[in-house]
Amino acid sequence: MTTAVKHLADKAAIISGGSGGIGRAVAKRLASDGFAIAVHYSGNSARAETLVAGIENAGGQAIAVQADVTKAEAVENLFKRTLEAFGKINVVVHSAGIMPLSPIADADVETFDKVMATNLRGTFLVLAQAAKHLPAGGRIIAFSSSVIAKSFPKYGAYVASKAGVEGLVRVLANELRGRNITVNAVAPGPIPTELFLKGKTDAQIEEFRKLPPLERLGTAEDIAGVVSFLAGPDGGWVNAQVLRANGGFA
């Protein structure tokens, strides 16, 4: 964990799952948009520290903070550390998530519970802290998935968790009435990160590539651009929405 206290920033963002494929691209993009960045990670400290160094070398500010998003205290600490470092939190992008696949008939309740704890409980805990700490003008962006519309076999736990995320986002947008804070979700189509590629054959990846009319997989940078819009000056009137960024996948 980076311990040095940084200069107070004009605007700061927490990127959960910053050590992951999409989170890393979002962190780089928001850093270039002028945000000081708290790069959150779970197990992959090396990737988070490399990203912090990259942002600092490019003239930005960043810290790395470890937290298991299933644990309330750890999520509280993520926000506390960010406030200590930058003095404020204007944007929260919650990208941490997992996607182990298992047919419902296997009744693999251990996997189901893990997916729910990470993707749904984790989102609940992050949104709760965001609601507590963000000032007027704040932006909260969670991650759903465009796979919800496909209901592919084996995606039961994952689809259920992301459907829950979409529900939480809409409810929180209503709860924050009067505070001038937007709450949205981005629902990407397939992006070739570890989460998507794990366990897939080249032939399966090719099938996914051909699904959207744009006939390619998305890139993490495609998604970072969407997040940058929602977090930036042009995104202020978008609230309580799920933005499906998927090349027409669904």
Ligand SMILES: NC(=O)c1ccc[n+]([C@@H]2O[C@H](COP(=O)([O-])OP(=O)(O)OC[C@H]3O[C@@H](n4cnc5c(N)ncnc54)[C@H](OP(=O)(O)O)[C@@H]3O)[C@@H](O)[C@H]2O)c1
């Ligand atoms: N890739 C896609 O095709 C796709 C499509 C639709 C939606 N999404 C969503 O986009 C988000 C980012 O996915 P990605 O593709 O970037 O995945 P990824 O590359 O596998 O990264 C996942 C991130 O989640 C973190 N994480 C996992 N379990 C955690 C836990 N218990 N506590 C805290 N952090 C945890 C990982 O941290 P460590 O590596 O440090 O352990 C990593 O930073 C996810 O919510 C995913 O569901 C992805």
